[in-house]
Every structure is written in C-alpha cells, then in structure tokens.
Amino acid sequence: xxxxxxxxxxxxxxxxxxxxxxxxxxxxxxxxxxxxxxxxxxxxxxxxxxxxxxxxxxxxxxxxxxxxxxxxxxxxxxxxxxxxxxxxxxxxxxxxxxxxxxxxxxxxxxxxxxxxxxxxxxxxxxxxxxxxxxxxxxxxxxxxxxxxxxxxxxxxxxxxxxxxxxxxxxxxxxxxxxxxxxxxxxxxxxxxxxxxxxxxxxxxxxxxxxxxxxxxxxxxxxxxxxxxxxxxxxxxxxxxxxxxxxxxxxxxxxxxxxxxx
Amino acid sequence: xxxxxxxxxxxxxxxxxxxxxxxxxxxxxxxxxxxxxxxxxxxxxxxxxxxxxxxxxxxxxxxxxxxxxxxxxxxxxxxxxxxxxxxxxxxxxxxxxxxxxxxxxxxxxxxxxxxxxxxxxxxx
Numbered sequence: 001x002x003x004x005x006x007x008x009x010x011x012x013x014x015x016x017x018x019x020x021x022x023x024x025x026x027x028x029x030x031x032x033x034x035x036x037x038x039x040x041x042x043x044x045x046x047x048x049x050x051x052x053x054x055x056x057x058x059x060x061x062x063x064x065x066x067x068x069x070x071x072x073x074x075x076x077x078x079x080x081x082x083x084x085x086x087x088x089x090x091x092x093x094x095x096x097x098x099x100x101x102x103x104x105x106x107x108x109x110x111x112x113x114x115x116x117x118x119x120x121x122x123x124x125x126x127x128x129x130x131x132x133x134x135x136x137x138x139x140x141x142x143x144x145x146x147x148x149x150x151x152x153x154x155x156x157x158x159x160x161x162x163x164x165x166x167x168x169x170x171x172x173x174x175x176x177x178x179x180x181x182x183x184x185x186x187x188x189x190x191x192x193x194x195x196x197x198x199x200x201x202x203x204x205x206x207x208x209x210x211x212x213x214x215x216x217x218x219x220x221x222x223x224x225x226x227x228x229x230x231x232x233x234x235x236x237x238x239x240x241x242x243x244x245x246x247x248x249x250x251x252x253x254x255x256x257x258x259x260x261x
Numbered sequence: 262x263x264x265x266x267x268x269x270x271x272x273x274x275x276x277x278x279x280x281x282x283x284x285x286x287x288x289x290x291x292x293x294x295x296x297x298x299x300x301x302x303x304x305x306x307x308x309x310x311x312x313x314x315x316x317x318x319x320x321x322x323x324x325x326x327x328x329x330x331x332x333x334x335x336x337x338x339x340x341x342x343x344x345x346x347x348x349x350x351x352x353x354x355x356x357x358x359x360x361x362x363x364x365x366x367x368x369x370x371x372x373x374x375x376x377x378x379x380x381x382x383x384x385x
Contacts (some may be wrong), residue, residue, distance in 0.1 A: 106272035110279065234315030234322075237344035237365065246346045249371050252362050255348060259355045 013061075017054040021047065058212070065209050088199070091192045098185045105181035112178070116171040119164045126157050263305070264289045267298040267312040267324065268342075273365075277311055277342065280369050284376065295319025299327055302334055309379075314343035314350070322350075322357060329358040338379050342367065 024047050031040040133150045136142050142150065238245045246252050264286055268274045274291045281289055290305070292298035294316040302310065310328065314321040321341055328334045340361040341354055351362055360383070361375040 103270070103272050107275070110272075110275055114279075234320055234343075234345055235347070236315055238346045244348050246348060246351065246364065249364055249367065252346075252351055252364055255351050256355060256362060259352065261355065 013054065013057060017050065020050050024050070062209055062212055066206070087195050091195050094188045094192055098188050101181050101185050105178050109175050109178045112171040112175050116168050119167055123161060123164050126160065130154060130157055262286055262288060262309065263307050264309045264311060265292060265298060265301060265305070265307045266290070267292045267295065267310070267316070267321065269293050269313065269316040273313065273342075277372070280372050281311075283369065284373055295321065295324030295327070298324055302328065302337070303331065307337065309376075310337055310339045311342055312339065314341060314345045314354075322354060325354065325357045325359055338383050340375055340379060342372070 024043050028040055028043045028047075031037070031043060130150075130153065133142070133146075133153070137147065137150060241247065246255065264281060266274050266277050266281075266289055268277070268291075271291075271293075274293075278289050278291070281287075290301065290307075292301055295312075296318040298310075298312070299319070301307070310324075312321040312324055319327075321343065325339055325341070328337055328339060338360045339358070340363065341359050342363045342365065344365040345351075346364050354362055360379045363371055363375050
C-alpha cells in the first residue's frame, strides 16, 4: 500500500533532517567559540531553511498518503459528495437485499406452513372420528346402515390421505428449498464483512497519517473525548455474550422476578 | 380479545400473529412502529399490546411510556417481544411499566406462558 511506503520514507527523511541539525549545531558551536559570528548567522539561516524544507516535504508526502488512503476507500472522489458508485453504497445495497431476501424466504415458508397446517389438521380430525367408529365396529355396535356409511367414509378418508400427504410432502420439500436463502445471504454478508475490514484498515492508516501531520506541524491533539453513547438505545440482537446481556428467556425471567414481577 | 402487534419487520408481525392465532387469539391488528401504533391504540379499544423495542420512528420503549402516560391507555397490558437483551434495558422496560418481556428468538411455548401470566395477573 502506498501510504505505508510513504511512512518509511518519512522516517528516513526525519533521520536525515536530524543528522543535518546535529551537523549544523556542531559547526555553530565551533563558529561561536571562535568568534566567527558571520558564519554563525549563516548557519542559523541554513538551519531555518532546512527545517522549513523538512516541513514542506513531510506535508507533501502526507497529502499524497491521505489521497491514496481516500482512493483506497474505493470512493470515487470525482463524484464526491454523492459517491454514488462507491463500494460503501454497494454494500448498503447488498445489505438491503439481504433484508429483502430473508423477508421473502420467511414469508414463503410461512405460506407453505399455512397451506399445510389445515390439511394435517383435517386428516387428524377425520382419523380420530374414524377411530371412534372403528372401535364401535370392533365392539359389534354398528348396524348394517352404520357399517355401509363407515365403509364409504373409510374409502374417502384413504383417498384424502393419499392426496393430503402428497400436498404435505410438496410443502415440506418447498420449505427445505426455501432455506437456500441462508447460503445466498451469507455470501453477500461475507462480501460486506470484507469491505468493512478494508475500510477499518484504511481508517487506521488515516489515523496514523493524521498523527504524523500533528507531529510535523506541531499541532497538539485535542484532548480525546470519550465516545458518548445514548443510554439504552436499541441495539438489535446481541452477538457476543457480555456480562450485562442476558443469555436467554430464563435470565430475563429471573431478572424480572428479582424486580418483583 | 383485540390485540395490536407492533414490529417494523412484517415477517415478525406475521410470526406473532400466527402464534397468537394458534393460542386462540384471532382478532389482531398490526402497526410498524410506535408512531402508527399510538393513534390506533387511542381510537381502537385494544385489550393487549405486543411490541418490539427497536423500530424506526417511535421505539417500543417510547410507545410504552406514551401508553402509560395516557389516562385512557394506562392500564393496557403490554408485552415486549424484542432482541434487546441487556440487563439495563430489561430493567428500563420494567421501570417503564411493561407487563412481560420476551427475548427473540422465542418459542411458541414462551410466548404462551408470558401471555397467560399477564392475563392471570391482570384478570386476578
């Protein structure tokens, strides 16, 4: 990466600058001890010039490094501030797509369940009813007409059973297929994670460059202010276990009961 | 029993609606955040509110505070169903007057338990 090379060159030039200062200082002391004041003031002018040159060069390099870092953010600087073709913009689109995809998959899965559930419920109901009739038959409590009705009803049930289980199987298979969204969204999320990692690297780089700017120009950094967080703003699902996060419904219940719930 | 389900994700509303239907509660309506839910509650003789916490517009915790501050709605039972799982947040919800708190992801069994418990307490 361009900016890290610049950093090495910067320290080299720092060393050169320090060496120049030391040489000049030695000569200056010599000149002063030997009462050569004209030489001494010449040396002081050289010192000034060398310091100015060093600052100019450093700032130039830092500007270059800053530019590189911004380019590495993959933001099209010409389009700034819209940045409509940046990878960040692209990542937002990907994430929106993940939301849409998971929503569609959840809805289609629930559609399937809503289709299947009444079929299973009807078959179950009919099976229970037939079982009761069947028990009567075994206890020889059915007359000829009852038996004829049971005979017909059993036949209908077996037909319903065949058709119903076919539909149930189709829906169950479809639900399995719907789970493919996990793979697809996972791939999109991985790409976004990759981008975030890159952006983090570039940000760290920028922070380092900014630190060098402060050093070269003699700007004292402002006192670092602690990040102020809104108290208890919503955060969404907790991914890592922390002490201040409950591990499940049981802990929620314990906490609430300790509060008198 | 008329129930309002408030969540910004339509799938979650649908899941809760389905679970409630299984529990025998068929009269449900939906809102996608506190801002749309509040006028519905004020005009609609609801018996029960199920709300998410994290929503754009008005959040669930703010909705809860508005409900408790409204004399007409103050005694409405409120169940929070949310992914927010910090102890401080649960305490905050309890202090704001929530009647039950369920963390996502949840099971039908947990939802049923909490609803039963709320009505047991409210009814008795």
